[in-house]
Amino acid sequence: MSEDIRSGAGRLGRLGQAALGAAREGLHVFPLQPRSKLPAVRDWERAATRDPEQIAAWFSARPYNVAIACGPSALVVVDLDDGHGETAPEPWTGARHGRQVLAQVAAAAGESVPRTRAVSTPTGGLHLYFRAPVGVELRNTAGTALGWRVDTRAHGGYVVAAESVRDAGYYRVADRAPIAELPGWIAAALTPPPAPRPGEVAPVVVEISGGRARAYVAAIVEREAAGVAAAGEGTRHRTLLAAARTLGRLVGGDALDEATARGALLAAAEGYVGRGGYTGAQVARDIDDGLAYGMRLPRRIDAGGAR
Template identity: 55%
Template structure:
């Protein structure tokens, strides 16, 4: 008997009580995807975070987050989903995926150059037309309960693509290394994630891979600038934070999604560069400034937090270093 047969035999007696979500997790793993549990009815990881880690068990050698613990092991999946009807999380990077997340516009007016578009799907259609390519629809797709769509693609071999927020266009985000998506059959109070095209997962089209590849940073020539004295650097960074958060808070309805992403990207660059700004402070300032957006045109706290987190993550890919003159390199 092979090891794979032994594993199947050891889990067969327990899969009957997994429910449809547990069976979906096993099916995803069998298809080669790395999965982990999300809290029932939500899109948040159920595995403990670093702040709550006691350094025992699987974390005895150092904290392991959801990305490190995402697995294809049917025994671990059975153990997890035997406990509760967790929602299904799929770690995109670990699974070798790039997922294009097309959000609905929810009635917002699309900014230039996307005027007239009603959602991310229409923006992606325009991008494909401009590239002289067919729409990338012939792949596995999941409809989200808020009117969006997830398009699954296989990442290019050796790809280091990471999450993006609005990099392709209005209402389009992507999930790759460092990200995850909610899998089909998962439920939230607003509805269920449903597979609407069960085609095989297609390779990421070359034109999309090129569009998602960030430009290489030019190598620094000459002497590296020294960091400003801490007091002066703090004043300079505080001015940037103040300008960005005030502009975001004052953004008109219809432009607030883009404004949140812009401000968060800028602060993400500072957090990743040599500046006094840390991630926790940046996130708190952004969320505080965006508080007035919540409840306007059905904007949820969850949507605001996602925009802030996505923007910070994207900005971190392009660190902004503060030099002695208060400029940036």
């Protein structure tokens, strides 16, 4: 750090100091809008840095919140959310927090959750920081890999850093322990299956006579959207994920445009946001995960040879 930065560090305020502290630990940071989780810079993953001069320039300008870019920082962050009174689905019945779910997953693997750096969130959640395994590019997950109320952030994701503040309150360091290596049992659960090679997975072909293919696909979209819209608390996550997988198969088979599928699901799940702790970001992640999964198992609608 240059002498100018050292002498001016005290003028950066609490948030700027937090950003510099994270950078000194080798973590790549970038600014979020004040009191927000929204990036304040474009292309945040590329912009994220450990450069103290860039950090000082950002955080001397405004009281930005601080974000840590997980991919460049070689981090996997396990995000344990509070259930906020929502009934946990099977097999997590009785759980009230992602902490309990992760403990169950660990016990099933004959392991325990190791101590590591932990940051509490304003809404009762907990972020557990882990060093990413070498040679494996893990991505974000949303309740599908580890369980109910357990999300992860890795490549393509970021977390709000300690000392940041939102209207709901502060992000605080809950445990200053060194950042531990990601346990193998978590890494195994998060490692995606290899993408099928071209021609490896033949699409399921549904033959529709009489030129009714378009109506057939439209009926599937309508049915899945209606199921999503009607889902009650405790079933919304898996209903949305299943619907996205179904439509993803049609996208993978060139029977449905991805934007159309995504738009239909987003509209159907609009009522989820703000209920039972569900957020717009969670809806988007569930749709992304489900579509990606379904596209690996394409379903083609063949109307007299037409695709």
